[in-house]
Amino acid sequence: MYLLHLNVDEGGRSVGGSGNGGSSGHLIANPAATSAATVTELHDCQVHLQEVERAAKSSLESVKRSNVVVEELSQKLLGCGDGVGAGAGWGGGGTQIEIPPCPACDACPSCPSCPVCPSVVASFGSTTSGQHSxxxxxxxxxxxxxxxxxxxxxxxxxxxxxxxxxxxxxxxxxxxxxxxxxxxxxxxxxxxxxxxxxxxxxxxxxxxxxxxxxxxxxxxxxxxxxxxxxxxxxxxxxxxxxxxxxxxxxxxxxxxxxxxxxxxxxxxxxxxxxxxxxxxxxxxxxxxxxxxxxxxxxxxxxxxxxxxxxxxxxxxxxxxxxxxxxxxxxxxxxxxxxxxxxxxxxxxxxxxxxxxxxxxxxxxxxxxxxxxxxxxxxxxxxxxxxxxxxxxxxxxxxxxxxxxxxxxxxxxxxxxxxxxxxxxxxxxxxxxxxxxxxx
Known part of the structure; x- marks a missing residue:
């Protein structure tokens, strides 16, 4: 499933973050631009994350429908932080959001990049077993x-x-x-x-x-x-x-x-x-x-x-x-x-x-x-x-x-x-x- 790692101190500043295996995308906000608005946007990111997780855990028999939902919501995640510290580089101590990409999985062979992670598939069982998960x-x-x-x-x-x-x-x-x-x-x-x-x-x-x-x-x-x-x-x-x-x-x-x-x-x-x-x-x-x-x-x-x-x-x-x-x-x-x-x-x-x-x-x-x-x-x-x-x-x-x-x-x-x-x-x-x- 999609994981969002936010390591932020009381002032809203990043104190580091870690991925969950594989390469990770990073959205870095300029620490000088960190404010109450930033914290609000981070909260919105967390809300989007919860939506992504719920969608990813939905019935694998409805995975094609879920894929559309998850893909749309993942775009929201990628958009979190837009306008906050725009143009900031990849260095420094800005707020860090890590979103490990989800590799293609067998549950959705028609999709070039299936947004349902193998961990989610394993938790519900395989759809190739002849029974719905x-x-x-x-x-x-x-x-x-x-x-x-x-x-x-x-x-x-x-x-x-x-x-x-x-x-x-x-x-x-x-x-x-x-x-x-x-x-x-x-x-x-x-x-x-x-x-x-x-x-x-x-x-x-x-x-x-x-x-x-x-x-x-x-x-x-x-x-x-x-x-x-x-x-x-x-x-x-x-x-x-x-x-x-x-x-x-x-x-x-x-x-x-x-x-x-x-x-x-x-x-x-x-x-x-x-x-x-x-x-x-x-x-x-x-x-x-x-x-x-x-x-x-x-x-x-x-x-x-x-x-x-x-x-x-x-x-x-x-x-x-x-x-x-x-x-x-x-x-x-x-x-x-x-x-x-x-x-x-x-x-x-x-x-x-x-x-x-x-x-x-x-x-x-x-x-x-x-x-x-x-x-x-x-x-x-x-x-x-x-x-x-x-x-x-x-x-x-x-x-x-x-x-x-x-x-x-x-x-x-x-x-x-x-x-x-x-x-x-x-x-x-x-x-x-x-x-x-x-x-």
């Missing part, structure tokens, strides 16, 4: 022992929809991360791991792992007493589940452009993967920098960008004793608190009109009591299933399937009646033909 979508599934093999049923629902040939645009571009949150004794997990690993035709889509990022309970004295909590105040079990979710996110960070939350007892609905592709692509058109999009209920069907995983996992851990995770996630992406509003940075949170997951159990992992009736596949997601701030708004987007829909008319499209695409017993039309909301 960074996926389009990571699906995170925490799992615990249950009486019935809900995990197996859930994974089979995904297998029915995962691409089977390399002509499919999503072939090898999806990964399911299944994390055992219980340790030894979770037989369904180990049976699934054995079944879907090795020579299984869909093994490329699965990553089985144990919880490795263990963090302490912030209120151990309450845990010692096994505090039960309630619907709005997390007890010791819910706090543990919050930490489990944070562990899963840390394990999944960097694997895909988007991350999806779901659970081991939530089947994906018919055409669910197609609806996800449609939903995310349309959300990108409506709001290219959108923060999240909601397509189910509870801690399920929430999609966020990979770059927000660290932010949200930290937020969960910090506030785990205050609210359950399915409340904290809404607080976070809706910017309901000063801290979360700062993290939101004015980006939109969005909602899909329909539910794309089917719940297998009758007891929620976040609630001890038997659950009320859950929405079926492609039932509309409004209140009270979701909070008002996250639910699809039918008044403003009655003919659309993505909310908010206040976009340029040239971009906006009519919604698709997804409810009519699912006719089985798990679907809206199969479960309750007279119920409204099928699209």
């Amino acid at each position: 960074k996926k389009w979508l990571t699906i995170g599934i925490p799992t615990v022992p249950r009486d019935e093999n809900h995990l197996g049923t859930t994974l089979e629902s995904w297998i029915r929809q995962l691409p089977v040939h390399d002509k499919d645009p999503l072939y090898d571009d999806v990964v399911l991360v299944i994390m055992n949150m219980h340790g030894e004794g979770h037989d369904w997990f180990y049976k699934a791991k054995e079944k879907y690993s090795g020579n299984h035709p869909f093994s490329r889509y699965f990553r089985f792992t144990e919880e490795t990022y263990v963090t302490p309970d912030p209120v151990p004295h309450l845990t010692a007493g096994k505090d039960p909590g309630d619907a709005n105040h997390p007890g010791f079990r819910v706090r543990k589940q919050t930490r489990n979710i944070a562990s899963l996110m840390k394990e999944s960070e960097g694997l895909g452009d988007f991350f999806m939350f779901t659970e081991d007892d939530m089947q994906i609905c018919d055409h669910g993967l197609v609806s996800i592709q449609y939903m995310l692509n349309k959300a990108e058109l409506y709001a290219p920098d959108f923060m999240t999009i909601r397509a189910s209920y509870g801690m399920n069907g929430i999609f966020m960008r990979d770059e927000d995983i660290a932010s949200f996992s930290s937020y969960l851990l910090e506030h785990q004793a205050r609210r359950p995770p399915d409340h904290l996630v809404v607080e976070w992406f809706a910017g309901e608190k000063p801290q979360s509003a700062t993290l939101k940075r004015g980006r939109k949170h969005m909602a899909f009109r329909y539910n794309i997951l089917h719940h297998l159990g009758v007891v929620s992992t976040l609630r001890a009591e038997r659950s009320k009736t859950f929405p079926v596949c492609y039932e509309e997601l409004g209140e009270p299933t979701l909070f008002e701030v996250e639910a699809f708004n039918f008044k403003t987007c009655i003919d659309d399937d993505i909310w908010p829909c206040d976009v340029d008319p040239a971009v906006r499209t009519m919604g698709i009646p997804w409810g009519h695409m699912c006719m089985g017993p798990l679907c809206l039309n199969g479960a309750n033909p007279k119920k409204k909301g099928g699209g």
